[in-house]
Amino acid sequence: MSEENIQETLKDYAVYMKNITKVFPKVVANDNVNFAVKKGEIHALIGENGAGKTTLMNQLYGLYKPTSGEIYVFDKKVDFKGPSDAIKAGIGMVHQHFMLVDNLTVAENVVLGSEPKKGILFDLKFAKKEVKELSERYGLKVDVDAKIEDIPVGMQQRVEIIKTLYRGADILILDEPTAVLTPQETNELFEILRALKNDGKTIIFISHKLKEVLEISDTITVMRLGKVTGTVKTSETNEKELANMMVGRNVVLSIERPPTTLGKSIVKVENIWVKDNRKLDAVKDLSFEIKEGEILGIAGVAGNGQTELAEALSGLRKIESGSYMFNGKEITNLSVREIRELGISHIPEDRQRRGLIPEFPVYFNLILSQHYKEPFANRGFLNFDEIKKYSHSLVKKFDVRPPDIYNLAGNLSGGNQQKVILAREIGSSPKFIIVSQPTRGLDVGAIEYVHKELINLRLNKGAVLLISMELEEILSLSDRILVMYEGRSMGEFENGELTIEEIGLMMAGKRIEEIKVLEKV
Amino acid sequence: MASKSEVTNMRSKWMSFLVPALAVLVSLLIGAIIILAIGQNPIKAYGVMLKGAFGSRVAWADNITKMTSLLLTGLAVGFGFRAGVFNIGAEGQMAMGGIFAMIIGLNLGNVPPVIAIPLTILAGMLGGAFWASIAGWLKAQTGAHEVITTIMLNWIAYHLTNYLVSGPFTVGIGIPKSPEIAKSAQLPPLLTAQASTVPSGIIIAIAAAIVIYILLEKTTLGYEAKAVGFNPYAAEYGGISISKNIVLTMAISGALAGLAGALEVMCVHHRIFGAFTSDRGFDGITIALIGQNNPIGIIFSAFLISSLRAGSNSMQTVGVPDDIIVIVQGIIIFFVAADRIIKTWIIKASKLGKNKSSQTIKGGEEA
Numbered sequence: 108m109s110e111e112n113i114q115e116t117l118k119d120y121a122v123y124m125k126n127i128t129k130v131f132p133k134v135v136a137n138d139n140v141n142f143a144v145k146k147g148e149i150h151a152l153i154g155e156n157g158a159g160k161t162t163l164m165n166q167l168y169g170l171y172k173p174t175s176g177e178i179y180v181f182d183k184k185v186d187f188k189g190p191s192d193a194i195k196a197g198i199g200m201v202h203q204h205f206m207l208v209d210n211l212t213v214a215e216n217v218v219l220g221s222e223p224k225k226g227i228l229f230d231l232k233f234a235k236k237e238v239k240e241l242s243e244r245y246g247l248k249v250d251v252d253a254k255i256e257d258i259p260v261g262m263q264q265r266v267e268i269i270k271t272l273y274r275g276a277d278i279l280i281l282d283e284p285t286a287v288l289t290p291q292e293t294n295e296l297f298e299i300l301r302a303l304k305n306d307g308k309t310i311i312f313i314s315h316k317l318k319e320v321l322e323i324s325d326t327i328t329v330m331r332l333g334k335v336t337g338t339v340k341t342s343e344t345n346e347k348e349l350a351n352m353m354v355g356r357n358v359v360l361s362i363e364r365p366p367t368t369l370g371k372s373i374v375k376v377e378n379i380w381v382k383d384n385r386k387l388d389a390v391k392d393l394s395f396e397i398k399e400g401e402i403l404g405i406a407g408v409a410g411n412g413q414t415e416l417a418e419a420l421s422g423l424r425k426i427e428s429g430s431y432m433f434n435g436k437e438i439t440n441l442s443v444r445e446i447r448e449l450g451i452s453h454i455p456e457d458r459q460r461r462g463l464i465p466e467f468p469v470y471f472n473l474i475l476s477q478h479y480k481e482p483f484a485n486r487g488f489l490n491f492d493e494i495k496k497y498s499h500s501l502v503k504k505f506d507v508r509p510p511d512i513y514n515l516a517g518n519l520s521g522g523n524q525q526k527v528i529l530a531r532e533i534g535s536s537p538k539f540i541i542v543s544q545p546t547r548g549l550d551v552g553a554i555e556y557v558h559k560e561l562i563n564l565r566l567n568k569g570a571v572l573l574i575s576m577e578l579e580e581i582l583s584l585s586d587r588i589l590v591m592y593e594g595r596s597m598g599e600f601e602n603g604e605l606t607i608e609e610i611g612l613m614m615a616g617k618r619i620e621e622i623k624v625l626e627k628v
Numbered sequence: 629m630a631s632k633s634e635v636t637n638m639r640s641k642w643m644s645f646l647v648p649a650l651a652v653l654v655s656l657l658i659g660a661i662i663i664l665a666i667g668q669n670p671i672k673a674y675g676v677m678l679k680g681a682f683g684s685r686v687a688w689a690d691n692i693t694k695m696t697s698l699l700l701t702g703l704a705v706g707f708g709f710r711a712g713v714f715n716i717g718a719e720g721q722m723a724m725g726g727i728f729a730m731i732i733g734l735n736l737g738n739v740p741p742v743i744a745i746p747l748t749i750l751a752g753m754l755g756g757a758f759w760a761s762i763a764g765w766l767k768a769q770t771g772a773h774e775v776i777t778t779i780m781l782n783w784i785a786y787h788l789t790n791y792l793v794s795g796p797f798t799v800g801i802g803i804p805k806s807p808e809i810a811k812s813a814q815l816p817p818l819l820t821a822q823a824s825t826v827p828s829g830i831i832i833a834i835a836a837a838i839v840i841y842i843l844l845e846k847t848t849l850g851y852e853a854k855a856v857g858f859n860p861y862a863a864e865y866g867g868i869s870i871s872k873n874i875v876l877t878m879a880i881s882g883a884l885a886g887l888a889g890a891l892e893v894m895c896v897h898h899r900i901f902g903a904f905t906s907d908r909g910f911d912g913i914t915i916a917l918i919g920q921n922n923p924i925g926i927i928f929s930a931f932l933i934s935s936l937r938a939g940s941n942s943m944q945t946v947g948v949p950d951d952i953i954v955i956v957q958g959i960i961i962f963f964v965a966a967d968r969i970i971k972t973w974i975i976k977a978s979k980l981g982k983n984k985s986s987q988t989i990k991g992g993e994e995a
Contacts, residue, residue, distance in 0.1 A: 423865060455865060460859070461861050461862055464862045475866035476867045478851050487847050488848070489846055
């Protein structure tokens with residue numbers, strides 16, 4: 108699709124972004140990007156993190172102004188001053204983090220900002236009717252009277268979509284919409300997207316999950332390092348080709364998990380209860396064991412007690428009742444330091460809040476949690492020679508870029524921040540490691556790296572508790588899998604024993620026994 | 629091997645000196661405009677001010693006396709900031725330091741100075757540390773914010789001082805005051821200039837700044853304090869006890885303010901009286917801010933403020949009210965707190981020098 112071509116047939120296109128360049132201080136986020144979306148198609152925009160996808164879409168949505176370049180929407184040149192201009196032009200965006208008011212109802216949220224009025228009063232009845240109509244038209248099942256805080260994430264997302272439709276969007280931008288969904292919810296979303304497409308809407312779908320993109324889209328544009336590496340028809344490409352375009356080299360898509368001989372059971376959790384910040388039970392009566400050289404995966408939709416479980420096991424949160432044993436010793440409610448001294452380490456889910464001190468240089472971050480021990484400290488004084496020597500070797504071994512221990516951790520990219528955390532937590536050769544969302548927000552190359560390190564640790568007889576919202580990650584790494592739903596275990600099984608659909612049912616609250624009964628029938 | 633980030637670090641160190649220095653210059657300039665506006669000659673006024681601060685041995689003595697307590701309260705607040713606590717209570721902690729030093733100092737008549745002096749200093753530091761750790765303990769246990777609790781503790785200390793000097797420890801007539809502490813607990817002056825003396829307390833204060841610098845930069849205690857200050861969640865995750873650290877940093881911060889109170893008693897008045905701290909605990913906030921919470925920087929900012937104060941008295945003799953200095957001080961704080969303004973100037977100036985396109989500057993502001 109050459110440029111002249113597009114110019115001639117501009118009226119076939121819903122969006123045409125021409126020669127877009129966006130410069131941030133020190134970074135060229137978009138470098139002469141051409142991006143064209145045909146009317147009525149589902150167009151996927153894929154690329155590694157930091158490839159410039161979201162920046163590009165934020166310019167289309169009026170959040171940023173391009174440094175240079177032109178944007179055409181429905182054959183008209185536009186110059187958005189802000190999102191409200193974009194909305195007027197018929198563009199709607201569903202962000203990764205929902206912008207909903209928790210204690211308002213679905214209907215109230217949808218009309219927020221352009222409320223229907225009767226005289227000077229808010230016309231709730233009319234609002235409800237409008238929302239119901241929209242929801243029925245596209246199969247967007249929602250309960251108009253429910254409060255946002257009471258409905259599941261999948262439904263919240265549907266509310267966001269209805270909101271954009273209510274404001275008259277003809278072009279919908281969805282930023283990583285499947286990140287928070289179960290496989291079933293993802294299928295439902297895809298049904299909705301197809302219904303929207305049939306109604307003539309144009310959809311831009313940002314993602315890094317290749318399988319989904321291949322399933323739902325008509326056209327795929329791949330970005331890498333701020334540039335477009337290509338636009339292809341979905342029917343004419345495959346996963347491997349897309350991965351190559353994204354990373355610029357061949358990628359191992361599924362990691363090899365060589366068989367190991369399991370050692371003795373080293374971690375034993377029995378009937379533990381943990382509360383969340385609101386003092387409600389978040390982990391309920393959970394039990395499991397992990398053997399040496401074993402990866403136990405915890406699958407589940409975000410917010411089902413996984414965060415609290417990881418914090419409790421690493422000593423950051425109180426275990427209300429139950430027992431937590433390590434190496435045959437009771438370690439319930441020991442302090443973080445005591446737990447770490449036993450050889451237990453932790454890769455936290457929120458690397459910027461928990462995992463790093465952004466204002467500290469890399470070498471200070473690499474000794475966090477060991478900073479008080481020999482050889483890094485001697486009688487209360489830090490031994491900078493040892494700290495730097497150790498840091499140099501870790502930075503080299505874990506390939507942190509730039510390989511500069513004086514750099515502030517906050518200046519590193521997400522992937523390299525994660526490498527610093529990995530280096531610290533795995534570099535101390537732990538006997539047991541609690542790993543939470545180790546690849547969230549990382550690009551394909553970095554994910555591959557993290558997975559390799561975890562498999563290495565397993566080969567070295569480490570016990571791993573892997574918590575991830577990415578079912579694919581759980582499936583490719585775990586020996587055994589436990590599914591959590593509303594704080595409880597829905598059951599535990601060997602990897603490979605159940606299908607993705609069955610695991611999806613468990614993630615939605617079905618117990619393993621019920622599924623096995625279904626299987627027999 | 630000078631890596632890129634080392635160069636950046638050097639540049640940010642240079643910046644942290646340049647910003648307050650420029651802030652002071654700009655503030656004095658604005659002060660000059662105000663002096664002009666009230667019909668006086670700013671050059672003359674500033675000349676007199678300089679003379680008042682450095683012009684004679686008496687001026688120096690006055691200046692250094694003022695600097696001693698300002699340096700210590702500045703350190704107290706600055707150390708707290710580095711560890712993530714906003715200690716507004718240096719005023720009360722200084723008072724408690726003075727009270728403890730006075731009570732101990734009164735009873736050391738028969739003890740040689742070699743023992744009496746360290747004991748009195750220690751008593752003052754303990755007094756301040758005790759007072760501050762109440763706020764630290766309340767924060768660790770209940771989450772009560774230290775800004776609120778230290779302000780309340782300030783008032784308690786203020787009234788406690790008044791009660792002590794007009795009740796249990798009162799002496800003589802006139803202004804309520806405590807008796808003089810024993811000779812052996814008084815710190816001998818470093819130099820004597822007519823009626824004024826340069827207190828030897830300044831040496832202790834500067835030593836304290838160096839100790840705090842080493843504590844922050846070279847020890848595990850400093851590592852933990854800074855970690856908690858920057859990101860308590862990560863510190864907790866790294867096995868650092870937040871509550872222990874809050875109490876500890878408050879105690880150290882309070883000990884420094886307490887030391888200011890003790891030295892005031894041991895070097896200057898040899899006794900306490902109502903409001904003997906005269907707001908120097910609050911000045912500590914200004915000084916910490918200008919010194920960028922760096923112990924060495926605080927030495928310079930304390931000297932700057934003490935010089936302005938010492939000089940402002942003489943300015944009145946040429947018809948310029950000493951309030952001008954309060955204004956100048958306020959403007960300095962404004963520029964240091966809003967350091968982006970000055971940083972943008974510096975970046976623009978250096979970019980213009982390098983003849984870079986205006987495009988990048990635009991980008992720089994956007995970020």
